[in-house]
Amino acid sequence: MLVKRTYTQEELTALLQRHGINPTAQRLEIARLLFARAEHVSAEDVFMLVNTAATPVSKATVYNTLGLFAERGLIREVIADPNKVFYDPNTAPHYHFYDVATGQLTDIDAEGVQITGLPSLPEGARMEGVDVIVRLRQSDRPTH
Amino acid sequence: MLVKRTYTQEELTALLQRHGINPTAQRLEIARLLFARAEHVSAEDVFMLVNTAATPVSKATVYNTLGLFAERGLIREVIADPNKVFYDPNTAPHYHFYDVATGQLTDIDAEGVQITGLPSLPEGARMEGVDVIVRLRQSDRPTH
DNA sequence: AAACCATCTATAATCATTCTAAATCGACAC
DNA sequence: GTGTCGATTTAGAATGATTATAGATGGTTT
Numbered sequence: 209m210l211v212k213r214t215y216t217q218e219e220l221t222a223l224l225q226r227h228g229i230n231p232t233a234q235r236l237e238i239a240r241l242l243f244a245r246a247e248h249v250s251a252e253d254v255f256m257l258v259n260t261a262a263t264p265v266s267k268a269t270v271y272n273t274l275g276l277f278a279e280r281g282l283i284r285e286v287i288a289d290p291n292k293v294f295y296d297p298n299t300a301p302h303y304h305f306y307d308v309a310t311g312q313l314t315d316i317d318a319e320g321v322q323i324t325g326l327p328s329l330p331e332g333a334r335m336e337g338v339d340v341i342v343r344l345r346q347s348d349r350p351t352h
Numbered sequence: 353m354l355v356k357r358t359y360t361q362e363e364l365t366a367l368l369q370r371h372g373i374n375p376t377a378q379r380l381e382i383a384r385l386l387f388a389r390a391e392h393v394s395a396e397d398v399f400m401l402v403n404t405a406a407t408p409v410s411k412a413t414v415y416n417t418l419g420l421f422a423e424r425g426l427i428r429e430v431i432a433d434p435n436k437v438f439y440d441p442n443t444a445p446h447y448h449f450y451d452v453a454t455g456q457l458t459d460i461d462a463e464g465v466q467i468t469g470l471p472s473l474p475e476g477a478r479m480e481g482v483d484v485i486v487r488l489r490q491s492d493r494p495t496h
Numbered sequence: 497a498a499a500c501c502a503t504c505t506a507t508a509a510t511c512a513t514t515c516t517a518a519a520t521c522g523a524c525a526c
Numbered sequence: 527g528t529g530t531c532g533a534t535t536t537a538g539a540a541t542g543a544t545t546a547t548a549g550a551t552g553g554t555t556t
Contacts, residue, residue: 232521232534252512266536271513285434287485291544292512293434305473308480320469327460329449329488336452336487341431343480344473376503396543410505415544435513436543497556504551515540526529 215243227280234265238273242283248294248313288313288341303340316342359387371424378409382417386427392438392457432457432485447484460486 215223220239224231241257242249249257255270274295277283286294288306294313301318321340329335359367364383368375385401386393393401395415402409418439421427430438432450438457445462465484473479 230533234535250512268514268537269535272535287431287434290429290431290437303470305477307477314474316471320471322466322468323484324466324468325464326447326486327464329486330458332490333449333451333488334491336489339483339485339487340467341483341485342470342473343483344477345480346476347478374502378504394543412506412545413504416504500553500555502552502554505549507547509546510544512543513541516538518536520535521533523532524530526527 215240223282227277227282229276229280229282233263234269235273235276237261237263237265238270239277239282242277242295242297246297248286248296250292250294252292254295284337286313287339303342305342305344308343308345316340359384367426371421371426373420373424373426377407378413379417379420381405381407381409382414383421383426386421386439386441390441392430392440394436394438396436398439428481430457431483447486449486449488452487452489460484 217236220236220243221231224235224239229235237258238254241254241261245257251267251271251274254274255265255267258265258270274283278285278295281299284296284299286296286304288294288304289311291311298315303316303318303321305314305316306312307314323338323340326338361380364380364387365375368379368383373379381402382398385398385405389401395411395418398418399409399411399414402414418427422429422439425443428440428443430440430448432438432448433455435455442459447460447462447465449458449460450456451458467482467484470482
């Protein structure tokens with residue numbers, strides 16, 4: 209599934225540059241964290257993770273950086289939880305299970321999944337992506 | 353597509369009761385608004401709409417009522433905009449276009465759309481629904 | 497009319513996110 | 527090396543959607 213990898217500083221630098229991002233210390237640090245754990249993380253998660261490490265990074269920078277990474281296609285925003293945005297270092301096409309009760313997000317490999325019959329886009333629109341979220345609930349813990 | 357209808361008070365009452373909801377004045381008023389306009393509305397939208405009408409309804413009641421309606425399947429929550437939740441009075445299976453720039457939500461009729469090859473659900477999980485959101489951007493208004 | 501229970505209300509609190517204005521940094525000119 | 531410039535980062539305030547709280551209201555039953 210997701211490949212957990214450690215990148216060298218040089219690889220990370222190249223990765224950012226390839227996406228048109230100036231590789232500052234903070235951005236490298238955040239990128240390192242994101243790709244090392246290869247999970248769905250919130251901005252708050254990143255903020256806490258980055259501040260257990262050597263270099264402290266401010267909350268504003270965490271938000272700016274995640275926004276920048278997402279805008280440049282280095283990571284992907286996942287809007288599934290009404291409370292917060294998740295960021296996904298996996299940019300390969302894939303979908304998500306979302307546990308409504310716990311907020312847990314899990315990948316669904318896009319391989320094998322087919323979506324057909326979508327109508328043509330409105331005039332002048334470009335598709336940014338298709339999000340598929342399968343909402344789940346553990347049936348042994350009933351709603352009410 | 354969406355059927356815009358005016359329900360009689362009796363029909364609305366029956367509708368709520370059929371979903372196990374005690375039909376109070378405020379709930380009927382909110383239901384009336386929702387089904388009269390048959391659009392995607394936020395809680396804030398509902399709050400403003402309901403307070404142009406005769407009966408004022410508090411914000412807390414708007415949130416409680418929308419939550420209750422969604423829980424009982426009278427309307428559907430749409431998580432597409434990171435800033436707010438939309439509520440959709442159309443509970444027939446369908447999907448959404450989401451304009452990333454404007455926040456505009458548009459229906460995609462499920463008829464004709466096929467999603468195949470989804471993996472089996474995790475152990476003990478029950479599917480609550482599948483959300484498909486096609487993110488769009490107007491190509492004549494570039495990103496940056 | 498007292499008790500009861502659900503609902504509704506105003507308002508405060510929460511919490512993710514964005515904004516602001518000042519500090520810092522790195523590169524480059526002098 | 528010092529000054530300047532633009533980009534970045536920072537702390538902290540502000541915003542805004544949503545939720546929590548605790549009291550008021552209303553209908554129903556006895």
